[in-house]
Amino acid sequence: MKRYAIVGASAAGLSCAKTLRALDADCKIDLFTDEAYLPYSRPIISYYLKNKVNAQQIYLQDAAFYEANDITVHLNEPVTEVREHALQTQRGKRYGFDKLLLATGSVPFVPPMENVGGQENVFTFLTMSEAERLKAYAEPDMHAVVLGAGLIGLKAAEGLRSCVKSVTVVELAGKVLPSILDDRAAPMVEAHLQANGIVTLLGDTVVRAEGKEKITSVTLKSGKTLPCDLLVVAVGVRPNTALAESCGADVNRGITVDHETMETTVPDVFAAGDCVRSLDILDGKEKIIALWPNAVREGKTAAYNMAGVPEKDTGSFAVNAIDFFGQRICTCGLINDDSAQVLVRADATQYKRLLVKDNHLVGFVLINCSARAGIYTELIRQKTDLTALSGDLLKEPGLMLYARDVRTEKLTGGVRI
Amino acid sequence: MKKVIAREEWCLNCRLCEVYCRTAHSVSGDVVRAHLREDPTPVSRITVEGDNLDSVAVNCRHCDEPACVAACITGAMQKDPETGIVTCDESRCIGCMTCLAVCPYGCIKTGKAAVKCDLCQGTGEPACVKNCPNRALVYVEVGGAAK
Amino acid sequence: MRYTVPEFEVERNLQRCISCGACVRQCSYGVHYFDDDGKTVLADESKCVACHRCATICPTHAIKIKAFEMAYKTHFNWTPQAQQEILKQAETGGVLLSGMSNNKPYPIYWDKILLNASQVTNPSIDPLREPMEIRTFLGRKPKKLTFSADGSLATRLEPQVQLETPIMFSAMSFGSISINAQKSLAMAAKELGTLFNTGEGGLHPALRDFRDYAVVQVASGRFGVHKAYLEGSRFIEIKIGQGAKPGIGGHLPGEKVTVEVSNARMIPEGSDAISPAPHHDIYSIEDLRQLIWSLKEATQYKKPVAVKIAAVHNCSAIVSGVARAGADIIVMDGFRGGTGAAPTRIRDNVGIPIELALAAVDQRLRDESIRNTVSLVAAGSFRNSADVVKAIALGADAVYVASAPLIAMGCHMCQQCHTGKCNWGIATQRPELVKRLNPEIMSQRVVNLIGAWNHEIKEMLGGMGLNSLDSLRGNRLMLRGIGLNDRELEILGIAHAGQ
Incomplete structure (x- = not known):
């Protein structure tokens, strides 16, 4: 009987476990997490914060699933060491394995700030336990400061808006969501955030906090001082590679893997998800692509190869769908590629930006017009030659873009009726 | 199916x-x-x-390997292993619409939650x-x- | 200013209209349209032709088409319709055109003829329990049969066409109707064991598999006629005239001559397809004889050759001549026969009823002892199985139907065939309309219709105590007239009810 160990119980870890079970009914699967929760959805914690879901609705599968699929989940059991087909946990237990998956995800990055460390009202916003702590702490008369206007920071801000008196987002970059929005889209999103009561301060950052045990205010680089009853630090995340490094795997910001099999440089040790250097199929560059669908796919690919079933990974690229206060944002691929031709269609509330390079769609930004966006994503994924399409690419996309025989093949899968 | x-x-x-x-x-x-x-x-x-x-x-084509299921951050989108039908459990969906962003057929619609064909x-x-x-x-x- | 008022009115039930827009997208005449709000559906009633496509497809039955009622000062001669027609001509200066068939209230003799049934003295037959023969053979029959010493048939039989029902589908060309409509008929003919007719449109390549169920026409324009066309058919029909427009040729406007139509007809794309009023090589019975025998020669005497004429005043004498010219089958098309396009005045005023023509011709051929030399096929509006049974009793061997199967396919008799905008996908070549008619569905509906008629024919035969259609052919004792005068009864060759 094969023994598989998986460290990390989020998207990649669970996907790997499920796939392994589907491939091999008899194998032993151990899933280790340093958290107190069965696998849950990390992106959902902002919805938990604003009471859109309760603490029971965060789980990806119910407890019965793990029993039915004979997956042993080791809660609160951080893995401290990996050596020669065995891992050691903080509790001092040793578990042998034939193949190991490192799905350790990422850890929040807290930049150096004066008088911030050790204060009780400083939070990150990556895990359920932090969300629980934040929810318990927040009171309606508080002033909240969120450092960082990325996806996590803005989601935290949105969630906090209903819990506290004021929310101020401080972002060092000159625009909100700098990694996924272009210069025209970002102000639209920012305006919508402001209309919903979020204060935004761009091009600025927190340098110092006032208060003992508890922050009472923060001082910004600009010299501005903000009252602050709680501070959420969401400037970014770093791949969690400590365990990989300890077992001798090659790490270069993220864990280095074979992009086809997800195996690390240490034989029988695989890695998937946010902790890995993925290959962006759009520009051929290695990068951290810390996104859910990417983690699920990599976990699955790893499972196949761990089970000895050759299965090549199809490669990654960025796709983001998110909404803030009802404004829908959907982005994909290369957003800020200066060499691409840009097609834009916009009005007061909607914005569509398509990036075309060498007759191929390479990226898009959609604000409040994401209907059927997956069709664009598919054009990007398949690297479809746009000259083979007909119709206006800027309108709501559809299969009518394709030539008739192509769309018939797509729709019928070759079934002739 | x-x-x-x-x-x-x-x-x-x-x-x-x-x-x-x-x-x-x-x-x-x-x-x-x-x-x-x-x-x-x-x-x-x-x-x-x-x-x-x-x-x-x-x-919905109820794909063998549905992109929407892989992209779902809540586990609401599932493919039934018996029937092959891909459904969205609207009580679990939080409406992030990542599924919509990845469906190659553009078959997921926005309602209160993600809405799709359940055959x-x-x-x-x-x-x-x-x-x-x-x-x-x-x-x-x-x-x-x-x- | 237009002096004509709309003929119809669109009544939309706003409590039921869900603004789905099906009517907007389905109306080829552009009657329905969305208001600027994208929700309220409005109607330009002057364009409505009452084809009922919208009302039929509306998922909530929110649409009713009503007559646009205008009060006119009563005048029994200058009816509103008479006035409207004058106004139309005053506006356009053109010949009034119509589709389908004569819609004047001339007598419908079928409705003045009653069938007999058995009581006591001869038993009626239950077709569900006993065999009932409606198989029909068309072609020249021998005067008498001779047998060899060994009992085998010595008489050489002329080619015969076997039909499993006395009902065939009349000529409707590809061009006048869509390929899907024609294919529906072809598929139905195959399933029913009967024949469809290409009209003067040639044979579309999509119908090659149905050649064994095709009657091919040779008409005055000779469109699409070639050796394979003739040889592929079950029989050949020379078209002299048509009941809806006797004495008139055909004119398929160039815009309807699509690539496909041009291929089937073997004429240049976009050119008007003009069928002359006469065949310019037939000015006499003798000329007709030449064409009949040429066609027989071309097909090695393997196929019957039919001649179709419109029922006109002297049809008895004409049919006698045609029979003597060598026709194996003679088709007579009464004045209620349909058309894709005809001048309204011709449609409504020329020709005679098929009932009278059939009775007169059958009697004439009997009187001349040449009835066996031809099969008689009656055409020109058979609305139901009882009309068919009465025609057989008046002397027809078989009948042609067209309007009835078209109605089965959706035709609502709006009589706008000539506009080419048929919303039902029948009388049109526009691809977006043609595809509305799926032969898979429509052929089945036609099969259902004719299958139902077959059952009813058997019921009526059984009631008369007959177990085969042959026992009814020309058996006018089974008919009685009602409300007819002596002259009419004499022509029909039947007694009055009560006699």
């Missing part, structure tokens, strides 16, 4: 499939009430694209097929997908 197959050459662009899809997924089950009284108006899970000359009805689960022939006036939609065994 059985899937809805569109036969483009017979599609009239009448869009009755959309009407009957909305009705089948309404609270009242009545075509007039579904469209005029219910709030929100039910969302059609099937979309007719094109014009009178060239049109085709597109709905009218358990009611036999789906409403779109049953009510297509020109047999442009057929419900046939295509093999493969379901285990």
